[in-house]
Amino acid sequence: MLETQNLTVRFGGHVAVNSVSCRFAPGTLTAIVGPNGAGKTTYFNLISGQLPATDGTVHLNGRELTGLTASARTRAGLGRAFQLTNLFPNLSVLENVRLAVQATKEGAHRRGLNLWSIWSDHAALTNRALDILQSVSMTAQQHAPVASLPHGDQRKLEVALLMALEPSVYMFDEPTAGMSHDEAPVILDLIRQLKKDKTKTILLVEHKMDVVRELADRIIVLHNGTLVADGEPGEVIASPIVQEAYLGKAKEAA
Numbered sequence: 001m002l003e004t005q006n007l008t009v010r011f012g013g014h015v016a017v018n019s020v021s022c023r024f025a026p027g028t029l030t031a032i033v034g035p036n037g038a039g040k041t042t043y044f045n046l047i048s049g050q051l052p053a054t055d056g057t058v059h060l061n062g063r064e065l066t067g068l069t070a071s072a073r074t075r076a077g078l079g080r081a082f083q084l085t086n087l088f089p090n091l092s093v094l095e096n097v098r099l100a101v102q103a104t105k106e107g108a109h110r111r112g113l114n115l116w117s118i119w120s121d122h123a124a125l126t127n128r129a130l131d132i133l134q135s136v137s138m139t140a141q142q143h144a145p146v147a148s149l150p151h152g153d154q155r156k157l158e159v160a161l162l163m164a165l166e167p168s169v170y171m172f173d174e175p176t177a178g179m180s181h182d183e184a185p186v187i188l189d190l191i192r193q194l195k196k197d198k199t200k201t202i203l204l205v206e207h208k209m210d211v212v213r214e215l216a217d218r219i220i221v222l223h224n225g226t227l228v229a230d231g232e233p234g235e236v237i238a239s240p241i242v243q244e245a246y247l248g249k250a251k252e253a254a
């Protein structure tokens with residue numbers, strides 16, 4: 001269970017996230033919606049440790065993460081997708097995934113230099129990496145340098161790297177942003193696939209209401225940094241606050 005309690009951050013006089021208390025259970029996908037500037041990405045940053053909180057706490061499975069760095073939170077089980085910043089463009093697809101698998105198994109490499117264990121570990125890491133590539137249907141591209149892949153495949157690989165870390169929480173911030181009409185379904189398929197694993201908690205910041213409607217088990221709404229609605233998707237989407245927020249957004253765009 002991921003839990004934030006009174007999570008708050010102030011920038012000068014501006015409260016970007018205002019005392020947000022929420023629990024996210026394994027086996028649920030929660031969409032976080034709200035108008036531009038509502039504090040959705042900032043809330044993500046506070047959870048994943050990119051930004052220190054002014055107040056409040058973050059716990060994962062009873063363990064307090066609040067004072068930990070972002071990398072320590074990753075090791076604790078928080079997996080956040082960053083758009084392409086985690087990829088090594090000059091390495092092959094397989095090498096990228098193998099490195100991510102290796103990072104997860106870090107503790108297993110403290111036995112000192114032993115040629116047998118290096119060889120057998122390498123084989124085990126490769127097999128695990130190949131399993132992951134198979135689950136994202138990228139086996140055929142395993143030897144391609146990442147830089148040569150189309151944008152959509154690079155984004156897909158990023159999800160594969162996240163899967164390699166075996167997080168208990170997956171955090172996606174507008175996962176299809178900047179993707180073409182053809183590319184977006186691939187990422188949404190991967191999220192659908194992750195949802196089948198009932199031990200995982202998934203958080204999704206998303207503006208596209210059709211995507212939210214299809215994927216979310218629950219929606220929370222942030223408005224001016226405050227949690228203003230939380231519930232079953234149909235109910236929340238129909239609520240005046242969401243209608244107004246998205247109507248407001250449509251007016252802004254016009």
Ligand SMILES: Nc1ncnc2c1ncn2[C@@H]1O[C@H](COP(=O)(O)OP(=O)(O)OP(=O)(O)O)[C@@H](O)[C@H]1O
Nearest residue numbers: 011014015016034035036037038039040041042043
């Ligand atoms: N590092 C920062 N310093 C100052 N203000 C910040 C900082 N980060 C975010 N903010 C402010 O906090 C508020 C919330 O921003 P945030 O990016 O979290 O909104 P959002 O809901 O993710 O918006 P969008 O849907 O447009 O991505 C905004 O007013 C933003 O300007």
